[in-house]
């Protein structure tokens with residue numbers, strides 16, 4: 001039976017922990033990584049009621065978007081809902097796993113799901129991150145270049161946007177003198193050698209550098225492998241905050257707000273005054289006010305998010321249609337991402353259920 005660690009590995013393949021924001025605490029919150037999974041309950045938030053539902057429905061793992069442990073705990077006495085959730089989960093052997101800003105920050109994540117629900121096309125990350133990419137340069141005898149490259153690709157290197165197996169190679173002469181006690185692949189100890197080699201360059205996500213170096217060492221024929229791993233400052237178009245895309249046809253602001261209400265099932269949309277057609281739409285699930293400037297600079301006609309404060313609406317009037325659809329509402333489809341990933345990765349080895357417990361603490365009166 002797959003274990004909690006297997007589940008974490010599968011989710012982190014899509015939403016690597018390295019992509020979470022510095023303030024976040026995504027990953028396994030509690031539970032034994034080696035525990036076998038009997039069933040998974042998916043929820044946006046993990047509360048005592050969600051743990052109860054998990055137990056009732058035969059699940060011993062809860063996968064949530066918001067980490068139940070967000071701020072460090074100094075004691076565990078059940079004094080608040082976070083502590084009550086953890087105590088209940090630990091006592092009943094329920095593991096809790098969270099994929100939060102790491103799932104916000106990847107292309108197939110929270111924002112793409114929201115964008116798809118609104119029918120947006122041509123989706124791009126609104127604020128791509130830099131500092132996540134590196135370049136691996138290595139020198140390979142020409143007989144082994146293909147094998148080394150295949151191994152590096154399999155370890156996650158050489159991907160640029162929708163292009164895979166991207167590399168650059170140039171032939172030259174490598175020189176070395178094997179020391180005493182070596183058993184060189186080419187040449188003899190103490191004898192200067194020169195070999196036709198290729199300099200091979202590939203881009204890779206920095207968090208995969210360990211796997212890439214293991215793949216390099218496993219396939220490169222030399223005892224001592226020469227390589228350089230450097231951090232590059234390129235932005236990573238597949239990783240970052242928010243998303244931007246276009247509606248198939250421009251809508252009036254009122255029509256667009258109607259689309260929001262219908263697609264998200266929200267009774268109310270808080271918005272700025274704006275009277276031009278809406279075609280380009282930026283969005284960010286959850287609390288996305290930090291991206292209002294990015295949305296304006298990217299030429300968005302509308303920016304959809306949750307949790308906007310009064311003063312954040314100022315300055316947007318007349319510039320773009322700023323819409324607050326509610327934090328929970330903007331992320332309500334996140335469970336579908338978990339469900340689809342777990343179903344694809346684990347076929348039917350365990351049940352994958354979406355929670356019926358409504359964890360949104362916000363209600364509306366009219």
Ligand SMILES: [Zn+2]
Nearest residue numbers: 285286287331
């Ligand atoms: Zn959120």
